[in-house]
Amino acid sequence: MKRSKVIFLLSVTAGCLFLVLSTESRAQELNGLAAAVPRQVAAFAAEGPDATYDRKTIYDYIDGAAEVYLAYDMRGCLSRRYVAPGESAIVLDLFDMGTSADAFGAFTHDREGETLDIGEDGLSREGWIRFWKGRFFVSIYAERETAGAREAAFRLARAVEAGIKEKGERPKILGRLPKGGLQKQSVRYLHSHILLESHVRLSDENILGLGPDTEAVLASYVREGKRARVLLVSYMDAAQAAAARKRFLSLRPAGDASKRGIASEEGKWWLSAQAGRILAVVLDAESGPLAEALLKEAETLP
Amino acid sequence: MGSKKSGISRRDFLKTGARIAMGGAAGLSLAGSSHGEAAGKSRVVMVRDKGVLDGQDRIRPAALGEMLDGAVAALMDERDAASAWKRIVSPGDVVGIKTNVWPYLPTPEPLNEILRERLIGAGVRQENVSADDRGVLANPVFRRSTALVNVRPMRTHHWAGLGSLIKNYIMFVPIPSNYHDNACERLGAIWNLSHVKGRTRLNVLVMITPLFHGTGPHHYSPGYVWPYYGLIVSKDPVAADATGARIIEAKRRAHFGEDRPISPNPRHIVVAGSRFGLGRSRPEEIEIIRLGWNEDSLI
Numbered sequence: 001m002k003r004s005k006v007i008f009l010l011s012v013t014a015g016c017l018f019l020v021l022s023t024e025s026r027a028q029e030l031n032g033l034a035a036a037v038p039r040q041v042a043a044f045a046a047e048g049p050d051a052t053y054d055r056k057t058i059y060d061y062i063d064g065a066a067e068v069y070l071a072y073d074m075r076g077c078l079s080r081r082y083v084a085p086g087e088s089a090i091v092l093d094l095f096d097m098g099t100s101a102d103a104f105g106a107f108t109h110d111r112e113g114e115t116l117d118i119g120e121d122g123l124s125r126e127g128w129i130r131f132w133k134g135r136f137f138v139s140i141y142a143e144r145e146t147a148g149a150r151e152a153a154f155r156l157a158r159a160v161e162a163g164i165k166e167k168g169e170r171p172k173i174l175g176r177l178p179k180g181g182l183q184k185q186s187v188r189y190l191h192s193h194i195l196l197e198s199h200v201r202l203s204d205e206n207i208l209g210l211g212p213d214t215e216a217v218l219a220s221y222v223r224e225g226k227r228a229r230v231l232l233v234s235y236m237d238a239a240q241a242a243a244a245r246k247r248f249l250s251l252r253p254a255g256d257a258s259k260r261g262i263a264s265e266e267g268k269w270w271l272s273a274q275a276g277r278i279l280a281v282v283l284d285a286e287s288g289p290l291a292e293a294l295l296k297e298a299e300t301l302p
Numbered sequence: 303m304g305s306k307k308s309g310i311s312r313r314d315f316l317k318t319g320a321r322i323a324m325g326g327a328a329g330l331s332l333a334g335s336s337h338g339e340a341a342g343k344s345r346v347v348m349v350r351d352k353g354v355l356d357g358q359d360r361i362r363p364a365a366l367g368e369m370l371d372g373a374v375a376a377l378m379d380e381r382d383a384a385s386a387w388k389r390i391v392s393p394g395d396v397v398g399i400k401t402n403v404w405p406y407l408p409t410p411e412p413l414n415e416i417l418r419e420r421l422i423g424a425g426v427r428q429e430n431v432s433a434d435d436r437g438v439l440a441n442p443v444f445r446r447s448t449a450l451v452n453v454r455p456m457r458t459h460h461w462a463g464l465g466s467l468i469k470n471y472i473m474f475v476p477i478p479s480n481y482h483d484n485a486c487e488r489l490g491a492i493w494n495l496s497h498v499k500g501r502t503r504l505n506v507l508v509m510i511t512p513l514f515h516g517t518g519p520h521h522y523s524p525g526y527v528w529p530y531y532g533l534i535v536s537k538d539p540v541a542a543d544a545t546g547a548r549i550i551e552a553k554r555r556a557h558f559g560e561d562r563p564i565s566p567n568p569r570h571i572v573v574a575g576s577r578f579g580l581g582r583s584r585p586e587e588i589e590i591i592r593l594g595w596n597e598d599s600l601i
Contacts, residue, residue: 059479063404065519067461067482093519110517126525128518139519194461194485197566204569206484 026096027052030078033094033136036163037080042152044082044090053077068109069095069137071192072102073212082152088144090153094160095137100168101215105189107132109198115185119161120168129157134166173215173234176278178297186220186229200229200283207247208233208279209240221294228269228285230294234277241279245272248281273300344541344582347373349593350532354510359529361510363412369594370416370506373535376591377504384423390503391449393425397503398444399433402454402470406522407513409435409453413506417451438473450498452539453506456546457513460521462486463568464550466543467505468580474498485566490574493539507534507542514553515562528553531595540581541588543571545601548585552600 030052039046051061054076058066061079069077075098082090097103104120113125119138122131127145131138138160142149171189188199191214193206199218202208210216215234221227235241249272269285273295280300285291349372354365371383378386391397399417401409414433421431432443439445457465462485471492472478481488492498509532517523530549536542547568554562574580582588592599 062519062521064460064462064465064516065521067479069519091520095519112517125517126523128523130518141518141520144524194566197485199565201563201565201567204484204487204567 026076027054027078030076030094030096033160033163034078034080037092037156037159039080041082041155041159043084043087043148044152045084047081047083047089051079053079068195069097069106071190071195072106072109072137073098073191074102074106082156084148084152087146087149088142090149090156091139091141091143092156092160093139093141095139097135097137100132100135100166101171101189103132103135103137103168104170105191106137108188109190109195111185111188116157118157119164120170122157127153129153131157131161132168133161133164134168136164138164171215171217173217173232176232176298177217177219177230178221178294180297181221181223183220183222186218188218190216190218196231200231202248203251207244207251209235209244209247214240221290223290223293226286226290228290228294229283230298231281231283232298233279233281235279236277238274238276241274241277245274245279248272248279271295273298275300343587343589344536344538345377345589345591346534346536346538346541346545347376347591347593348509348532348534348545348599349373349376350509350530350595350599352529352531352595354531355529359511361410361412363416366410366412367416369533370413370420370535372593373533374420374504376593377535377537383420387420387424391421391424391426393427395426395449396430396443396447397421397426397432397449397451398438398441398447399431399451399453400438400470400473401433401435402465403435404455404457404465406520407455407457407511407527409455409508410510413453413508417453417506421451436473439476445497447501449503450501451504451506452502453508455508455510455512456543456550458516458521458526458550458564459568460516461566462489462570463564463566464543464547464571466546466568466571467507467539468493468543468570468574471498485569487569487573489570490578490580493574493580494578502539503537505536505539505542507536507546509534509546509549512546512550512553514550514557538581540571540575540583543568543574544583544585545588545590547571548601549599556600 034050053061058077074095076096078094080092097106107121113123116122116124119131119133127142129140140153140156142153190196191210191212193210213236218231220229269288269291270283271291272281278300280295280298282291282294349369351365351369354362356362374386375383378389380386399414401414418431422428432441434441452467452470454470459465462469468489472481474492509530511527511529513527515526534542534546572583575583
């Protein structure tokens with residue numbers, strides 16, 4: 001056997017071994033976190049052993065939403081179900097997202113609800129508590145919200161929070177968002193055009209070229225009663241950003257003279273600009289000056 | 303700086319984008335065209351009965367059976383359901399009932415049972431009928447099936463926009479995630495695989511308590527289902543799905559008090575017609591026959 005083939009086979013074997021060990025290690029860490037969470041909370045007791053899922057088996061557990069967490073590069077998930085007499089179940093899901101940026105991203109996928117002082121950010125709504133801390137996204141879902149289930153879910157949330165020792169940092173790209181008028185609860189961080197489509201519809205195709213190697217942040221603004229949204233995308237290099245902007249501009253109907261933007265007949269403005277690896281798009285701005293100002297503050301216009 | 307003179311609406315903008323991207327197949331949610339059949343309309347029967355649920359939201363099988371019978375007879379232009387079923391299947395058929403077992407909103411078991419009874423009543427041998435979801439590829443009846451009946455509840459879906467009749471066949475491939483790209487837009491291709499193509503005799507979209515919005519990893523909240531008390535029955539899965547999708551869109555608009563399009567856009571429905579020739583999605587190409595209760599039908 002040629003030496004190059006031997007090296008290739010050794011590399012493949014080492015890679016596979018790394019993946020196996022990495023998967024096992026993730027599962028062990030999730031199990032370790034779960035061990036810190038009591039199996040009895042008020043009247044609710046854990047039912048059966050915990051279930052763990054990796055990137056392949058997660059499809060067996062959550063139908064449809066698996067792709068959402070995979071789009072945030074989910075590494076593993078541990079699920080535990082709590083039951084109590086006369087109550088519907090409470091489902092605890094611990095997602096190891098690999099990085100705190102993606103834990104934050106998974107949290108921002110659905111931001112509706114009341115703010116909770118738990119983890120780095122927490123929310124509660126209709127029987128569903130979720131928060132992120134470190135590289136973990138935590139979901140606690142009461143299949144039917146009762147006073148007892150709500151209390152148990154909160155106690156569970158506190159126990160999980162205490163079990164996560166690491167802190168988490170928000171993605172750095174958030175630092176590029178203009179500050180004035182930012183609606184903090186509107187911020188979404190993502191990598192996938194399907195996830196972007198959950199918040200704003202541009203096209204049925206991935207015209208911005210979003211993917212695992214890109215970071216995008218979407219946020220809403222209100223200034224002097226005028227609204228707008230800002231989308232920032234960070235690409236691997238300036239050429240990718242330029243190509244994405246070209247595709248975005250190609251959406252304009254023929255004959256539109258505008259170079260950067262489109263003014264709609266409803267008075268909404270769509271503008272874009274690129275600076276190096278960053279593409280900035282202002283969507284649905286209720287005034288042209290507001291759109292221009294946001295692009296400037298995102299440091300994509302001189 | 304953009305100039306006011308362009309006078310382009312956001313709707314134009316979106317349409318243009320979709321046209322560029324999809325070759326005219328998909329615009330806003332369900333406005334696309336389809337070319338499943340050269341002429342005519344696809345018939346969809348929408349039947350509703352408030353009596354299908356009891357006071358505790360449990361299904362009344364007798365009422366459900368009557369709904370299905372009425373719908374099938376109307377679909378086939380027959381005076382009674384038995385005659386209609388005899389035109390849908392023949393005694394020599396081997397029939398797989400493709401159901402859906404999603405735990406929060408499964409195909410109601412009474413409906414599976416009613417379908418089984420009707421098929422046997424039409425002459426299909428008992429051992430040649432089976433209902434299955436996750437196990438269809440290994441199920442011996444499905445493996446030798448000559449006919450399929452497709453039945454599932456409609457619900458919103460994190461990645462495909464909607465859990466639809468078209469999507470219900472994803473278990474006919476060994477690796478479903480291979481069809482997840484771009485919001486599962488290629489699901490229609492599954493219907494053209496050799497072990498599926500041309501076998502579907504009837505589609506039943508269950509709209510008894512549809513799910514119009516989803517949150518969280520499990521995409522379910524009791525607050526986002528509502529009693530619609532309906533079934534949508536058609537031989538055209540695209541037409542049935544498009545009709546169901548219009549109802550879901552309308553419900554979202556009514557519930558949220560604003561336009562909240564199904565997200566992501568369930569493009570797989572339109573594409574199933576335009577690219578894979580499975581039916582028609584445009585409202586003007588769909589003949590809706592309404593039976594039963596008609597209040598709050600939303601369309």
